[in-house]
Amino acid sequence: MKIIVPVKQVPEVAEVKVNPDTGTLIREGVPSILNPFDELAVEAAIQLKESHGGEVTIITMGPPQAKDALYKALAMGGDKAVHMTDRAFAGADTWATAYTLAKQIEKMEFDLIICGKQAIDGDTAQVGPEIAEVLGIPQICYARHIEMSEDGKSITVHRETDEGYEVVKARLPVLITATKGLNEPRLPNIMGIMKAKKKPLEEVDAESLGVPEDEIGLKGSPTQVRKVFPPQKKAGGIKIEAEDPKEVAKKLVEFLAEKGAI
Amino acid sequence: MGLIYKKDVCTGCMLCPKVCNFGAIEKDGDKVKFDLDKCVLCGSCEEVCPVDAIEIERQVIDKEHLAQYKDVWVWCETHEGRLRSVARELVTKSRELADKLNEQVVAVLLGHNVEGLAESLVHQGADKVLVVDKEILAEYTTDAYTIAMTTLIAPRKPSIVLFGATSNGRDLAPRVAARMALGLTADCTGLDIDEEGQLVQTRPAFGGNIMAEILCPYTRPQMATVRPNVFKPSELDTSRDGDIEKVDVEIRPNQVRTKVLEKVSEVVEGMKSVEEADVVVCSGRGIKDPANLELPQKLADVLDAAVGGSRPIVDLGWLPPTQQVGQSGRTICPKLYFALGISGAIQHTAGMSTSDIIVAINKDPEAPIFEIADFGIVGDIFDILPHIIEEVKRLKAER
Ligand SMILES: Cc1cc2nc3c(=O)[nH]c(=O)nc-3n(C[C@H](O)[C@H](O)[C@H](O)COP(=O)(O)OP(=O)(O)OC[C@H]3O[C@@H](n4cnc5c(N)ncnc54)[C@H](O)[C@@H]3O)c2cc1C
Ligand SMILES: Nc1ncnc2c1ncn2[C@@H]1O[C@H](COP(=O)(O)O)[C@@H](O)[C@H]1O
Numbered sequence: 001m002k003i004i005v006p007v008k009q010v011p012e013v014a015e016v017k018v019n020p021d022t023g024t025l026i027r028e029g030v031p032s033i034l035n036p037f038d039e040l041a042v043e044a045a046i047q048l049k050e051s052h053g054g055e056v057t058i059i060t061m062g063p064p065q066a067k068d069a070l071y072k073a074l075a076m077g078g079d080k081a082v083h084m085t086d087r088a089f090a091g092a093d094t095w096a097t098a099y100t101l102a103k104q105i106e107k108m109e110f111d112l113i114i115c116g117k118q119a120i121d122g123d124t125a126q127v128g129p130e131i132a133e134v135l136g137i138p139q140i141c142y143a144r145h146i147e148m149s150e151d152g153k154s155i156t157v158h159r160e161t162d163e164g165y166e167v168v169k170a171r172l173p174v175l176i177t178a179t180k181g182l183n184e185p186r187l188p189n190i191m192g193i194m195k196a197k198k199k200p201l202e203e204v205d206a207e208s209l210g211v212p213e214d215e216i217g218l219k220g221s222p223t224q225v226r227k228v229f230p231p232q233k234k235a236g237g238i239k240i241e242a243e244d245p246k247e248v249a250k251k252l253v254e255f256l257a258e259k260g261a262i
Numbered sequence: 263m264g265l266i267y268k269k270d271v272c273t274g275c276m277l278c279p280k281v282c283n284f285g286a287i288e289k290d291g292d293k294v295k296f297d298l299d300k301c302v303l304c305g306s307c308e309e310v311c312p313v314d315a316i317e318i319e320r321q322v323i324d325k326e327h328l329a330q331y332k333d334v335w336v337w338c339e340t341h342e343g344r345l346r347s348v349a350r351e352l353v354t355k356s357r358e359l360a361d362k363l364n365e366q367v368v369a370v371l372l373g374h375n376v377e378g379l380a381e382s383l384v385h386q387g388a389d390k391v392l393v394v395d396k397e398i399l400a401e402y403t404t405d406a407y408t409i410a411m412t413t414l415i416a417p418r419k420p421s422i423v424l425f426g427a428t429s430n431g432r433d434l435a436p437r438v439a440a441r442m443a444l445g446l447t448a449d450c451t452g453l454d455i456d457e458e459g460q461l462v463q464t465r466p467a468f469g470g471n472i473m474a475e476i477l478c479p480y481t482r483p484q485m486a487t488v489r490p491n492v493f494k495p496s497e498l499d500t501s502r503d504g505d506i507e508k509v510d511v512e513i514r515p516n517q518v519r520t521k522v523l524e525k526v527s528e529v530v531e532g533m534k535s536v537e538e539a540d541v542v543v544c545s546g547r548g549i550k551d552p553a554n555l556e557l558p559q560k561l562a563d564v565l566d567a568a569v570g571g572s573r574p575i576v577d578l579g580w581l582p583p584t585q586q587v588g589q590s591g592r593t594i595c596p597k598l599y600f601a602l603g604i605s606g607a608i609q610h611t612a613g614m615s616t617s618d619i620i621v622a623i624n625k626d627p628e629a630p631i632f633e634i635a636d637f638g639i640v641g642d643i644f645d646i647l648p649h650i651i652e653e654v655k656r657l658k659a660e661r
Contacts, residue, residue: 011468013468013469013471013608013612014469014607014608014609016468016469016471017471018471018472025283025284025285025468025471025472026285027284027285027300028285063299063300064299065299087298090264090298090299090301090302090303091264091301091302091303093445094436094446094448095439095440095443095444095445095446098440120469120589121467121468122448122467123448123449123466123467123469123589123612124448124449125432125436125448126432126435126436126439126446126448127436128436129404129433129436129437129440130436130437130439130440132437133408133436133437133440133441134440138404138405138519138520139404139433139437139520140520141404141429141432141433142429142433156523158526160429160583161429161430161525162341162428162429162430162535162537162584163341163525163527163528163529163584164525164526164527164528164529164584165525165526165528166522166523166524166525166526167522167523167524167525167526168520168521168522168523169520169521169523170519170520170521171519174519174520179590180590180591181583214321217264218264218303218318218319219264219319219321221445222443222444222445222478222480222481223445223446223447223476223477223478224305224320224476224477224478224479225302225303225304225305225474225475225476226304226305226462226475226476226477227304227305227306227309227474227475228283228304228306228467228472228473228474228475229472229473229475230471230472230473231466231470231471231472231473231615231616237620237632237634237635237636237637237638238636238637238638239627239632239635239638239639239640240638240639240640241627241640241641242623242639242640242641242642242645242646245641245645245646245649246649248639248641248646248649249646249649249650249652249653250649250653252621252637252639252650252653253650253653253654253657255637256598256619256621256637257657259619261541261597261598261618261619262541262565262598262654262657
């Protein structure tokens, strides 16, 4: 079985701080990591390979340093990787990202594609379904549990919903997105890390992809970020030490009543 | 491609590195240089540059083509025969947007035996309801719903299409957008119309550390998923009149490639949804023991609130996964949020920082939750909460 896992390198969001003077993001020194939801996707792919045989290909579109995310996924147990990197890919929104990835995936063999539910920098959860649409294959989003049929021809997924989950079945090929609870991603061991750099890694640029320039990167992006700004600062929140719990409780309830919150 | 920097025009005023959110502009002698690997071409520098030394190449807007697209559409999701509250919120918000544009609000109702809900969408503010009622739509599937949406959209040319950012909304919208090669903005918390009649979509990114305003300047319809609970639904106006149009869309069974075998509800009987409640009482590891959850439950009872938990509480199985708030749980925006014994890690606050009023109780005065709390109490939950419950009860009795 051939499985493709699209992964993204993201900044460690927890460490992104905002400069209080300028209101801009401080990205200096913020470490880059493999998107946590993509770790779940990589782990799921490796587990399926271990039980059903096959090959796991990791693919990313991103700047040169995004290779580190590929190495991490290879160290976990991926077999080979594709790095789509080119200035012309820059500025892509989710549509242009999905389109670019799908145009490359189209040229590859696959039975199953596993994405993360969402990337923690943009939190859009759109690239997976959009890749599926460009490829013309069905999707099952927010997988918590995956089961491959005996004959390896269909897959049954527990798909998270607002109320719980639903059990959804589809014939391969299909794209699924991985969410929390699917598995516990393994930590790469030393052997894995050493082997990773020796595994096949193919680089793809805009020219070898062979898609017109106005369909990729910023030019191929229908959405445009007009402005970024810090979230509205909460105007001087109240903070009190609860020396007298009863008194504090009274103050809180008065405050809430005044604001019309209760 | 993309960014053009006219070095000879640049005066070296150094305004642009200050506004760059992505650390892509650096001082380079008495001018600047750009790191295009970091640049997302957001245009902040272009806007701030006093001498127009920075220009971002953009596509040409074909105004005549865009002018063919009119009206604000809302996909009105149903669940077990009733409308999800986000559908009502979005019809209300669309009314406001459509009035600014002088256009109509069109509610799209897909499902089986759902026609009866159409009238209340008119009462909510829709001028027209498009109903596709067929058995194949009884259960949500990506394929059937995508076919229905795109078949309706393509010939009728709406200028805006909104979806609630629910599990199904965020499954459906990207599929529809991609089929039509359109832009889509995820999980918006703000919507407005600008001077040029474009939809301005505001959404948080980087775990809520930054807000972004997003436009779809070149293509129509403009599409967005919108976070539930951000907009308030209007009161129903039963005197409103509107068109209800039944449309038949052909969907063949073999076009639906996934099969729902079973639906499992994890909603515990009587447990309110954190996404739909106006008030959420959320507990963290500070609650110590599952038996102690009785206390927040009591507060929730008097406030008609939902109970929620931080990730550790849910991972321990003290509350069902439907009640987890945060990045890997639910993203919510209630009018009032209680954080009880929650430290305020970014993965948690990413899911609740847009709540109207945040109340935090924590023993640790340095807990980051206090940075976003409107009313922070440094102290022990077990000492304070019983008094709060008493005070609320008293207030209610007085009213
Ligand atoms: C990829 C990823 C996704 C994640 N997603 C989520 C998510 O969706 N939701 C989420 O919540 N977390 C999420 N987390 C985990 C998150 O980073 C934190 O670990 C978690 O939010 C901490 O939960 P807590 O605040 O309940 O516990 P703690 O951080 O342990 O905080 C407990 C707090 O209670 C206070 N306290 C203790 N006793 C008392 C008392 N008697 N009275 C008053 N205060 C008391 C303490 O001072 C402390 O501040 C995620 C992490 C990762 C890596
Ligand atoms: N640049 C990228 N390269 C490869 N995969 C990506 C990229 N961006 C997003 N993805 C995949 O799409 C998923 C959803 O991302 P997003 O829509 O950005 O939230 C991620 O978890 C990845 O699996």
